[in-house]
Amino acid sequence: MGANDVVTMRIERAAGGVVVRQKGGVREVLLIDDAYGKVSFPKGHLEPGESWEQAALREVHEETGVVARIVGDVGRVEYRIERDGEPVRKQVRLYLMVAEDGSEPVHQAEEVNGAYFLRWEEAIRLHEERGYANWQFALDKAEALLDWREARLDEAWRALESDAPWDELLAAWRAAEARAFKLVEACRQELANVFPQLQLPQPRRLSLPRDVGADAVRSAVESTLLRPEASEVDVENLCLEAMRGDLPMVCVSPRHVPTAKRVLAGSGVRVCTVIGFPHGTQTAHAMRQEALEAVAMGADEIDMVGPIGALAEGDVWTYAHAVRAVVEAASAALRPVPVKVILETSALAADGVVKGALVSVACGAGFVKTSTGFHKAGARPADVALMALAVAGVARVKASGGIRTPRAAMHLLRFGADRLGTSSALKLLEDA
Structure with missing residues (x-):
């Protein structure tokens, strides 16, 4: 279709x-x-x-x-x-x-x-x-x-916050692990049946939790400022902090991309921006135009909010159409720009998280991301794990929303996150 x-x-x-x-x-x-x-x-x-x-x-x-x-x-x-x-x-x-x-x-x-x-x-x-x-x-x-x-996994596993005690998280994962793999495979078979045109990634076995080194948090952090009231001065200060802290990336709103590029020029700190943010209610064409403008302004990566309502309603076709539009726009540039798709996991059932990740990667996204930070909950280990199982070996996972402590950051990395979006980057690293 x-x-x-x-x-x-x-x-x-x-x-x-x-x-x-x-x-x-x-x-x-x-x-x-x-x-x-x-x-x-x-x-x-x-x-x-x-x-x-x-x-x-x-x-x-x-x-x-x-x-x-x-x-x-x-x-x-x-x-x-x-x-x-x-x-x-x-x-x-x-x-x-x-x-x-x-x-x-x-x-x-x-x-x-x-x-x-x-x-x-x-x-x-x-x-x-x-x-x-x-x-x-x-x-x-x-x-x-x-x-x-x-097994009451929504209550016993998905509801656990990222800064919960490690023993509690690990015990919950051990109880959930086999059922999580089963759910991912069932969602894969569902998509293969209802959307055969979709080129799903080949399944790869992933072992969780992962061993993570002490320096992993610093290399994973994207220092983020997406508050609608953020000023130019706020953005400049965010960039200066990122340079002082030797952080790999900042994430700012589209209108602040030129400012971030100017302040960070020559530093090696990259600039990410967001489109369709924070609700994913724009048309696919509008998101494509946003992506083209973001690339033209020099954005190094794009975080797009997929049409959350479509995914919640099971409409994977509309979801795929939007993701493809953005990925194609970002890939057509002389300097192709990676796309991360924000699922807004707290708005979805567990199988919706899995299907959103599978569809996004099948449409060319390089990352799937948990949250905007504007919905009722942020990144949780269970959702990160489900996303990691779905995209294992093909794409990566960004956790974002509510990551404020070193313990939370390490837990999310161990359960499959590769990047961490946080508005508390320096505090998180100083407290580590």
């Missing part, structure tokens, strides 16, 4: 669920026999005024009689159909749901030929034989999400 299709085509949306329950200690999943002789999951069109989630819950209940609640997002498929002689962009989302009671399904005879719960392994076999090809990833993805949820 091309960029013009993504922007201009008529859209139809449908939503439903992969509904699971435990019966006699055995995991079961709800399937339907649809009107076309296929085995599928209950789903249907969004009604005017409904959210994705409301439509998904309603359709599950209408088609099967099952009352459920949403606990995760299995994924989204898109394809082109013809309707009334017009091309239509069909969007379908499936949510992971848990049945609210033990009642048996009663199918809607007008639309569904049958509805039933099957044991997990039996459901996988039947779905492989008679299911739709574009949803073949769904049960593997659902299983990875269920394993993650049942």
Whole structure:
């Protein structure tokens, strides 16, 4: 599906669920026999005024009689159909749901030929034989999400701050490690299925935590000043501090790039800037123009905010379109400029973090970055680890947001960060 299709085509949306329950200690999943002789999951069109989630819950209940609640997002498929002689962009989302009671399904005879719960392994076999090809990833993805949820890893692992005690972080990682690898692989298979045009990086095994030397923090730091009220004098002082502290890079807003380049001329300290910042709500074309201007002003690296809302909604196509636009603009210059893609991890579920990293790298980004520093949370070890597992051996990871202590910095480096964006660079190094 091309960029013009993504922007201009008529859209139809449908939503439903992969509904699971435990019966006699055995995991079961709800399937339907649809009107076309296929085995599928209950789903249907969004009604005017409904959210994705409301439509998904309603359709599950209408088609099967099952009352459920949403606990995760299995994924989204898109394809082109013809309707009334017009091309239509069909969007379908499936949510992971848990049945609210033990009642048996009663199918809607007008639309569904049958509805039933099957044991997990039996459901996988039947779905492989008679299911739709574009949803073949769904049960593997659902299983990875269920394993993650049942281990309470959002609370026990993702919620841990970067300056938590090392023993606590390490114990949480050991409990999460196998499930993290499983989630990354499930997301990889999902993208390979729904977005086959994407050239995903070859998976490489990464061992975490890493051994990190005492001098690693200094070489990783990007001294950052992105406050909207920052003055020219503030930027000049940031640059002078970076030179005194022998720091490798500063990161400033686009309008301050010329100032930073002037002050830092001949020092070896590089200048990074941001585009689409801080919300990622610009169009891909606008971000491309921002990138071209940043390169023309002399920026050595670009940190772009991807369209966060698209990624949160499972729209990896729109996300990829924006990242490609910026990477192509930055790469077309006489002096190609590396691009880091800011995911805004605190706005995403764990699988959204993984998919954002995979899509960004597949579109040519040299780094993936955790945070803008303007959302509800900054860099956390769990998100850094998931990103590092996703891009291992192909791209690097920048952690940013809330990094104020040497301990936090070292923890993030050990869990896979290669760069650290911080507004407390000198204090962080002085306290080390």
